Amino acid sequence: MARIMTLRDPTSVSLAELVDALSSWGFDPRDEVSLSHAANWLQRLGNDRNFLGDLLVDLISGLAPVPDGADALEGVGPQSIMLVTPGQGSFFLNARIWPSEQDALYRAGGPEALGYGLAHDHTADILALGYFGPGYRSDEFEYDYEAVVGNAGEGVDLVSRGRLVLEPGCLVHYRARRDVHVQHPPTSLSVALNLVHTQAVQSWMDRYHFDIAKGTVTRLHGHGPSESFLRIAVALGGEEARDLAARFGKGHPSDRMRLVAWEALAAQAGSAEARDAVWGEAEGCGSRLVAAEARMRRAGA
Numbered sequence: 001m002a003r004i005m006t007l008r009d010p011t012s013v014s015l016a017e018l019v020d021a022l023s024s025w026g027f028d029p030r031d032e033v034s035l036s037h038a039a040n041w042l043q044r045l046g047n048d049r050n051f052l053g054d055l056l057v058d059l060i061s062g063l064a065p066v067p068d069g070a071d072a073l074e075g076v077g078p079q080s081i082m083l084v085t086p087g088q089g090s091f092f093l094n095a096r097i098w099p100s101e102q103d104a105l106y107r108a109g110g111p112e113a114l115g116y117g118l119a120h121d122h123t124a125d126i127l128a129l130g131y132f133g134p135g136y137r138s139d140e141f142e143y144d145y146e147a148v149v150g151n152a153g154e155g156v157d158l159v160s161r162g163r164l165v166l167e168p169g170c171l172v173h174y175r176a177r178r179d180v181h182v183q184h185p186p187t188s189l190s191v192a193l194n195l196v197h198t199q200a201v202q203s204w205m206d207r208y209h210f211d212i213a214k215g216t217v218t219r220l221h222g223h224g225p226s227e228s229f230l231r232i233a234v235a236l237g238g239e240e241a242r243d244l245a246a247r248f249g250k251g252h253p254s255d256r257m258r259l260v261a262w263e264a265l266a267a268q269a270g271s272a273e274a275r276d277a278v279w280g281e282a283e284g285c286g287s288r289l290v291a292a293e294a295r296m297r298r299a300g301a
Helices: 015-025 032-046 051-061 104-109 200-204 226-236 239-251 255-267 272-283 288-300
Strands: 003-005 080-084 091-098 126-132 137-142 159-165 171-174 179-184 190-197 207-211 216-221
Touching: 003 032, 015 032, 015 080, 015 091, 032 126, 032 171, 032 190, 051 080, 226 239, 226 255, 239 255, 255 272, 255 288, 272 288
Parallel strands: none
Antiparallel strands: 003 171, 080 091, 091 190, 126 171, 126 190, 137 159, 137 179, 207 216
């Protein structure tokens, strides 16, 4: 399940000190030393019980500029305050507001708009620290990302790992494309600090919503406009565009983008035989998702 990090450092640091430390050291959640280092600094920032309140006062009074958002990476809504934007290291940091059912933000947006009740995974590793309030409740699950093709309605083995509450001082490591959770409203307004790992390939990776009761994938979150850009490039471009699509189809880190590349190439094939040849090559490209789709396309040709 998502790992609860146990740390005991009572000292506190400023936001600037955390940025300096993580920018110098980096943040790689795959490395235990780097993960522990980042977790320690996040906990020490959380030990400062005044920094976020002081920042909010400055924002509300106009003494500080409103930070640029970058939470489209994880689909976070308007209740997120960007504290450290991407570009200062392999991470960004936000303060996520979790309204209770009694708060106006909850009544205005509704539970799903705030991320409640939706079983989902993440494309990035996240260190989440309970900072203010009782904290959200979360049902925790785990799955094998490599065993999932990603089609809506596909069955997936979601293993229950219990429930946790992100109370103040609780520090949790959510692993990318492995941990799944369903978050529920706290009993009163709460805030969590989220340290999110970033890397270039992240924006190409798939993430999913799940139906826990049925054990199925309900929705795929893909790569925004990139799929359309590739289709248009192949349709309007020349040999260079087709070569790019072929390279994407054979070796892109995202199976979904690989499928889009083959679809773009097949769409420009001049005959049924040429389309079948494209899908025949796609079937042997090494992707389970692409191979399954290619077999269906060839069978229906």
